[in-house]
Amino acid sequence: MKRFNVLLLLFSMLLCLNEAMSAETNSPPPAADAATFDxxxxxQGIVCNNTTNDGQISSAGLSFNCVYRDYSAEKGAPVILSGSFNVMYTKGKVPYYSLKMVPSVVLAATSEVNARYPDYLDVMINGQSISGYKDIDNKAVNGGRLIGYADKDLVITRGLLKGGDFDIVIRYSIDNGAHYNDLRIFSIVSAADSSLTKGRFRTCINDMSDYLGIVP
Structure with a gap:
């Protein structure tokens, strides 16, 4: 009988602990965490940049910064995504694209920011992956990942030059491929700002293509 009472007490303690853990998991984020996230x-935002060489545009890029709560891999902690998608054109050489991303997890208790290496990273233009044109794949100095793409067949460039709307999506994973996420670059900002930035980027692509004689 005494042994039964001990077992009953242990069971009750485990039940209470489980309920407490469930309540903590489902509870809303603390005020400090919510303020940090806000x-x-x-x-967050997206900016179009370009450089010129002898009066001609030689490179253009989209720098982005956004934040979201990752409930699948980080238990709802804020994750900052910062990086860029760039294209460089040089007369006599194929267009070269680069993708850089640095995911960083924010620890609310200490406000510490920990950079994560994205185990999986790819970019899709109009729904098509450009991984087949990968040329380099390195770890960035700040903990992120940097991938270079050589557009030997001009498929990437012509995809950006096509008429109508276009979309750039970055697919990534920060938990060894257990979960995949998609970042639509032009969805980071409002529709009006997105349209303006997209227009600037496409103008840069068009100008560089005209200079290099690339036909859509």
Whole structure:
């Protein structure tokens, strides 16, 4: 009888512990965590940059920064995604594209930011992966990942030059491929800002293509 009472007590303790853990998992984020997330959310954006050489555009890129809560891999912790998608054109050489991404997990208790190496990283243009044109794949100095693509057949460039709308999606994983996420670059900002940035980027691509004699 005494042994039965001890077992019953242990069972009750385990049940209470399980209920406490469930309540903690399902509870809303603390106020400090919510404030941090809102602040990071207010800083997200996308910018189109370009450089010129002797009056001609030689490179163009999209720099992005956004934040989301990752419930699949990080138990709802804020994850910052920062990086860029660039294209470089040189007379007599094939267009060269690069993708850089640095995912960083924010620890609410300490506000510490830990960079993560994306185990899987790819970019899709209009739904088509460009992984077949991968030329280099390195770890970035700040903990992210950097991939270079040589557009030998001009497939990537012509995809960007096609009339109508176009979309750039970055697919990645930060938990060894257990979960995959898609980042639609032009969805980071409002529709109006997205349209403006997309227009600037396409203008740069068109100008560089005209200079190099690339026909859509």
């Amino acid at each position: 602040y990071l959310k207010s800083k």
